[in-house]
Amino acid sequence: MIDRPFNRRRALLTLGGAVLAGGLAARGWAGGQSYPTAPAMPADAKVFETILTAAPHQRLLANAPSDILDYAADGPVVLRMRQGEWLRAKMINRIHEHTSIHWHGIRLPNAMDGVPYLTQPPTEPGESFTYQFQPPDTGTFFFHPHCNTVEQLGHGLAGILIVEGDEARPHDADLVLAYRDWRIDEAGKFKPLFTEAGAAKAGTFGDHRTVNDKVQPVYQVPAGGDIRLRFLNLDMSRIVDLGVVGADAWLIATDGNPLPPQKLKSWRMGPAMRADLTLRAPMTPGTRVQIVNYYAAQPLVLAEIEATGPTLNRPPFEPAALKPHHIPEPDLATAETFPLRLTAATAPGGGNASELPPDLVLPDGEVLRYADALCLTPNTFWSFNGRSWPMQSHEVLPPPLVTFQRGRSYIIEIINQTPHMHPIHLHGHTFKVLSSNKEEIMPHFADTTLVAPKERVKIALKADNPGDWMIHCHIIEHQDTGMMGIFRVA
Numbered sequence: 169m170i171d172r173p174f175n176r177r178r179a180l181l182t183l184g185g186a187v188l189a190g191g192l193a194a195r196g197w198a199g200g201q202s203y204p205t206a207p208a209m210p211a212d213a214k215v216f217e218t219i220l221t222a223a224p225h226q227r228l229l230a231n232a233p234s235d236i237l238d239y240a241a242d243g244p245v246v247l248r249m250r251q252g253e254w255l256r257a258k259m260i261n262r263i264h265e266h267t268s269i270h271w272h273g274i275r276l277p278n279a280m281d282g283v284p285y286l287t288q289p290p291t292e293p294g295e296s297f298t299y300q301f302q303p304p305d306t307g308t309f310f311f312h313p314h315c316n317t318v319e320q321l322g323h324g325l326a327g328i329l330i331v332e333g334d335e336a337r338p339h340d341a342d343l344v345l346a347y348r349d350w351r352i353d354e355a356g357k358f359k360p361l362f363t364e365a366g367a368a369k370a371g372t373f374g375d376h377r378t379v380n381d382k383v384q385p386v387y388q389v390p391a392g393g394d395i396r397l398r399f400l401n402l403d404m405s406r407i408v409d410l411g412v413v414g415a416d417a418w419l420i421a422t423d424g425n426p427l428p429p430q431k432l433k434s435w436r437m438g439p440a441m442r443a444d445l446t447l448r449a450p451m452t453p454g455t456r457v458q459i460v461n462y463y464a465a466q467p468l469v470l471a472e473i474e475a476t477g478p479t480l481n482r483p484p485f486e487p488a489a490l491k492p493h494h495i496p497e498p499d500l501a502t503a504e505t506f507p508l509r510l511t512a513a514t515a516p517g518g519g520n521a522s523e524l525p526p527d528l529v530l531p532d533g534e535v536l537r538y539a540d541a542l543c544l545t546p547n548t549f550w551s552f553n554g555r556s557w558p559m560q561s562h563e564v565l566p567p568p569l570v571t572f573q574r575g576r577s578y579i580i581e582i583i584n585q586t587p588h589m590h591p592i593h594l595h596g597h598t599f600k601v602l603s604s605n606k607e608e609i610m611p612h613f614a615d616t617t618l619v620a621p622k623e624r625v626k627i628a629l630k631a632d633n634p635g636d637w638m639i640h641c642h643i644i645e646h647q648d649t650g651m652m653g654i655f656r657v658a
């Protein structure tokens with residue numbers, strides 16, 4: 169657990185909040201804070217309605233049931249809705265602490281983004297919060313809490329959201345393959361999800377590898393049929409080099425965003441990244457195709473599909489492109505560049521000492537250092553441009569890393585100055601991955617991009633969605649130990 173021993177100080181700080189709010193943050197405290205307004209749903213909207221109850225369950229993952237958290241007892245929830253529909257999801261909190269739902273990859277109104285203290289108040293145990301929005305894009309997405317994510321996501325709290333309507337030619341089967349490890353022992357008992365050694369390096373790894381919570385599951389598909397695979401890397405730390413053995417597969421979407429079909433050799437995916445594939449199933453019933461991870465000493469089989477009869481008689485296979493999205497193209501000719509350096513934290517808070525405000529005097533006379541006020545601890549390992557997110561204290565929000573002018577285009581140059589990989593995720597916007605100093609990149613749209621040590625990756629976006637948005641590493645322990653910030657679109 170990484171709850172920090174600062175409760176007394178935090179309580180005191182709440183009393184002194186007015187002082188802090190003026191000095192440290194553009195946005196204030198949970199009590200006095202204004203949140204963005206939820207979008208109004210038209211009276212004639214077609215609504216996809218669901219209830220998601222975050223609750224403890226027991227699930228059989230290893231040899232005995234594990235005590236997990238999820239929105240359903242029996243496996244990850246998969247919501248399938250049609251493009252054009254509004255999603256109305258009532259989240260009921262039946263876990264032990266406050267939670268929220270962030271809809272990863274969806275370009276939605278700020279108020280629905282599910283970041284406690286930033287876009288909504290925390291939803292406390294026993295309370296509920298209703299999310300309603302119209303997802304503008306088709307594709308393969310997922311959702312998860314955005315608070316104490318190491319523990320909540322680590323124990324299973326996540327679901328899959330599919331927005332249908334992108335197929336020009338239907339597939340004969342459409343499979344979701346949600347990959348993740350569990351940090352459990354043979355008896356199903358959880359091991360510590362956070363370790364300092366992991367958080368300071370590549371992340372703490374699980375050892376029980378699953379797809380849809382099963383070890384190397386086999387899915388039956390029609391022989392000779394056209395198969396769509398929606399692969400999601402929902403792990404907290406693992407990198408996957410996705411490959412297919414036994415059939416020619418084509419990459420047709422990255423993070424839900426269609427692209428002209430590319431023959432798949434492998435596709436490297438950090439946590440939170442998704443890839444949609446299309447392939448023709450073998451003609452002979454009983455033949456299997458392996459979904460593998462090449463990012464390992466030996467390729468690891470994650471799941472298999474098995475052709476079953478009767479064999480379908482389809483015309484010769486040609487991978488069909490999905491219908492394109494309508495994401496605004498960034499205007500590169502006028503785009504300003506914002507450098508985003510991925511850095512280790514240098515000091516508590518990782519900040520430049522000369523920029524820190526003076527010590528604070530609390531109502532009882534106690535003098536508090538800035539770093540303590542933000543609950544920065546020795547476990548702050550990471551930063552953006554030398555600034556670390558204040559750990560476990562979202563009650564004090566740091567000022568934005570950068571403000572983008574609404575309607576303008578920006579290039580973000582992500583410069584990895586650390587010896588580890590970082591999958592960098594932006595909220596509220598889909599960006600175009602343009603180039604890398606290390607390898608030839610096929611430009612593609614994404615919401616998360618993996619940046620290797622010493623790599624510089626350029627991404628571009630049109631800042632068209634107003635609000636304060638998170639930008640963070642999706643190796644959850646990195647996010648939780650400083651590699652997170654706010655970018656403002658105003």
Ligand SMILES: [Cu+2]
Pocket residue numbers: 589590591641642643646647651
């Ligand atoms: Cu990272």
